[in-house]
Amino acid sequence: MKEIHFNDIADRIAQMCIDAACNLDDDILSALDRAIEIEKSLLGLEVLKQLKENAKIAKDEALPVCQDTGMSLFFVELGEDVRIMGGLLNDAINEGVRQGYKKGYLRKSIVNDPLKRRNTQDNTPAIIHTELVAGNNLKINFKIVGAGCENMSKIKMLKPTDGTKSIKSFVIDTVKEGGINACPPLIIGIGLGGNFEMCAILAKKSLMRPIGQPNKKMEIASLEEDILKDINKLGIGPAGFGGKVTALAVHIETYPCHIASLPVAVNLNCHASRKKVMVF
Amino acid sequence: MRKVTTKKEIRITTPLTDKVIKTLKTGDKVLISGIVYTARDAAHKRLVSAIKDREKLPFNLKGQIIYFTGPTPAPPDKAIGSAGPTTSSRMDAFSPILIKKGLKGMIGKGPRGKEVVDAIKKYKAVYFAAVGGAAALLSKGIKKSEVIAYEDLGTEAIRMLEIEDFPVIVVNDMYGNDLYTDGLRKYSKEEL
Numbered sequence: 241m242k243e244i245h246f247n248d249i250a251d252r253i254a255q256m257c258i259d260a261a262c263n264l265d266d267d268i269l270s271a272l273d274r275a276i277e278i279e280k281s282l283l284g285l286e287v288l289k290q291l292k293e294n295a296k297i298a299k300d301e302a303l304p305v306c307q308d309t310g311m312s313l314f315f316v317e318l319g320e321d322v323r324i325m326g327g328l329l330n331d332a333i334n335e336g337v338r339q340g341y342k343k344g345y346l347r348k349s350i351v352n353d354p355l356k357r358r359n360t361q362d363n364t365p366a367i368i369h370t371e372l373v374a375g376n377n378l379k380i381n382f383k384i385v386g387a388g389c390e391n392m393s394k395i396k397m398l399k400p401t402d403g404t405k406s407i408k409s410f411v412i413d414t415v416k417e418g419g420i421n422a423c424p425p426l427i428i429g430i431g432l433g434g435n436f437e438m439c440a441i442l443a444k445k446s447l448m449r450p451i452g453q454p455n456k457k458m459e460i461a462s463l464e465e466d467i468l469k470d471i472n473k474l475g476i477g478p479a480g481f482g483g484k485v486t487a488l489a490v491h492i493e494t495y496p497c498h499i500a501s502l503p504v505a506v507n508l509n510c511h512a513s514r515k516k517v518m519v520f
Numbered sequence: 521m522r523k524v525t526t527k528k529e530i531r532i533t534t535p536l537t538d539k540v541i542k543t544l545k546t547g548d549k550v551l552i553s554g555i556v557y558t559a560r561d562a563a564h565k566r567l568v569s570a571i572k573d574r575e576k577l578p579f580n581l582k583g584q585i586i587y588f589t590g591p592t593p594a595p596p597d598k599a600i601g602s603a604g605p606t607t608s609s610r611m612d613a614f615s616p617i618l619i620k621k622g623l624k625g626m627i628g629k630g631p632r633g634k635e636v637v638d639a640i641k642k643y644k645a646v647y648f649a650a651v652g653g654a655a656a657l658l659s660k661g662i663k664k665s666e667v668i669a670y671e672d673l674g675t676e677a678i679r680m681l682e683i684e685d686f687p688v689i690v691v692n693d694m695y696g697n698d699l700y701t702d703g704l705r706k707y708s709k710e711e712l
Contacts, residue, residue: 281707283547283689287651290687294657303656304592304602345601347592347675359674388607388629388652420700421607421630423652475707479651480630481689482703512653 242319242376244520246326246335249378252518253336256382257312258344260514261304264295267450268513271488275425275478284483288425291478291511302344305512308386309346312337312366315383315448321376322520330368333380338362349387369441377519381448384514389426390507392418395440398502407432407504408467414506415471415487420480423510426487427451428471431505432460434495443507446491448515455492464490531685535583536624538644544690546697550648551685556585556627558679560606563670564614571617578669578678581618585625585648590675591665592655600665600681604655605629608647612636619643627688631700640692648688649699661686 269292276288298305314333324332341348341363350364351357367385394414398406411430419426431442446455454461468490477483488511497503532540534554544550557579559567570577588608592601608615608628615626616639624645629652632640640647650658664682671677691699 281703283703286549287654290651290654290657294651294654297660298602298656301656302595303598303659305656306653307590307592307602307604307655308606309592345593345595347590347601349590349675361674391607421609423629473709475704475709477703477707479649479689480700480703481649482699482705482707484707510653 242322243325244322244378246324246332249324249329249332249520250335250339253333253380253382254340254343256516256518257337257340257346258302260382260384260516261309261344261346262298262302264298264305264512265450265515267452268511269295271451272511275485275488279478279483279485281477281481281483283481284478284485287478287481288485304346305514306386306510307347308349308388309341309363310384310386310514311350312363313383313385313444314366314368315381315445316368316370317373317377317379318370319373319375319377322378329370333368334364334366337364337366379517379519382516383444383448386510386512389422389510392422393443393505393507395436395503395505397436398504400500400502402502404463408470410504411467411506412470412474414508415476416474418508419474419476419486422508423512424476424480424487425478425485425511427509427511427513428467428487428490429507429509430467430490430492431503431507432492432494433497433503435497435501435503438495439503439505440507442493442495443505446493447507447509447513449491451489457494460492460494464492534585536585536646537583541624541644541646541694544646544693545695546690546693546699546702548690550688550690552585552688553684553686554682556587556681556683558587558589558591558681560588560590560676561610562673562676563678564611566670568614568617571621579680580622582622583624584622585627586618586623587681588626588628591659591679594665598659600659600662602655603659603662605650605652608632615639619645631698632692637692637696637698641694641696644694646690646694647692649691650686650688658686
């Protein structure tokens with residue numbers, strides 16, 4: 241049995257919030273470099289260069305990459321042989337968010353109630369999905385979820401006989417309709433299968449995967465590639481000013497589903513996919 | 521005031537006059553200096569209900585620019601935290617009322633609704649986009665920030681910003697052009 245203390249979790253979560261907000265991962269920076277190589281639109285190129293410069297300023301000066309430091313999302317894998325000492329895991333995570341958002345001068349964007357809308361002033365509560373796994377590790381995947389791109393995301397329950405053509409056109413339509421607002425170049429997370437809520441979780445989980453790491457199933461990896469090509473034919477381009485690079489990547493995660501269902505969720509992410517992982 | 525620089529960027533200062541707005545065209549790269557005001561969802565709602573109730577507004581809209589942003593808190597050594605644009609379409613229900621009252625410019629990101637585009641044409645205004653997600657870079661163009669109204673709204677309060685060479689692109693000019701539709705027309709390879 242591994243014992244992990246409440247305060248250790250809270251301290252490291254606080255640091256992880258600041259790190260995610262200010263430091264883009266290398267996979268994103270490399271994807272922006274590749275985009276600069278292929279973009280033909282002059283305005284588009286300028287946008288991509290601004291985004292690279294922005295990432296550098298953010299890192300050097302410990303400033304958030306984007307002012308929308310989002311809702312704090314956690315995918316937790318809790319080993320069966322782990323015991324949290326000194327309090328509850330969810331409380332430790334929320335305490336970490338509280339401390340990190342204050343210490344890092346991050347924006348507090350959470351309201352207490354969807355209708356009353358009073359800011360909670362500390363960016364809590366976080367959204368926490370926990371899965372019990374074998375072993376004695378505690379793995380915490382963190383993602384900053386901004387609203388600009390999240391608001392443009394969609395779910396559709398397709399017919400089981402619809403197949404890939406309908407999936408593709410739903411994704412393309414979602415990008416056409418809201419892509420500019422979602423701050424392109426985009427990273428597109430797609431959840432296929434499961435049920436209504438499961439496909440949304442799959443879409444979000446697919447966004448935790450680094451760019452350049454395709455789905456392990458060959459046919460899904462090639463669907464990812466196909467959809468990316470189609471999206472980059474749209475011409476939306478960086479910041480929507482027109483250009484070749486509308487998306488940096490398409491990620492798909494799948495799950496078995498009911499004979500009568502084909503749920504699809506499309507979760508748009510801006511270029512600033514702010515995600516971090518830590519293991520205790 | 522309008523000045524073309526060597527890099528084909530146009531420098532303008534606020535407040536904006538019709539004379540300057542007439543020279544701005546969709547796709548122009550513009551560097552803005554002077555005073556602009558921040559406001560997003562909640563502040564827009566209050567501004568418009570103040571207009572409807574004939575109350576005094578926290579600032580005179582005439583010739584001014586509103587920047588749709590909710591910045592991060594300023595670290596001790598900085599004028600402001602990161603401050604990039606938020607999605608403009610959420611302000612579409614309010615902007616035409618403010619334009620009618622004298623607002624001349626808006627900075628945000630993403631397409632505007634028909635009513636906004638019509639108001640921009642009718643009252644000679646302009647809609648600029650700043651690059652979404654370039655918030656740390658954009659904060660460098662902001663020299664001073666002061667909350668002037670609705671302090672209780674926190675990040676959504678109205679701030680008076682002093683900006684210098686703040687980089688934007690003209691999306692909707694007063695002639696009815698739109699950079700987003702132009703861009704799509706130019707680069708779309710979609711099979712129709």
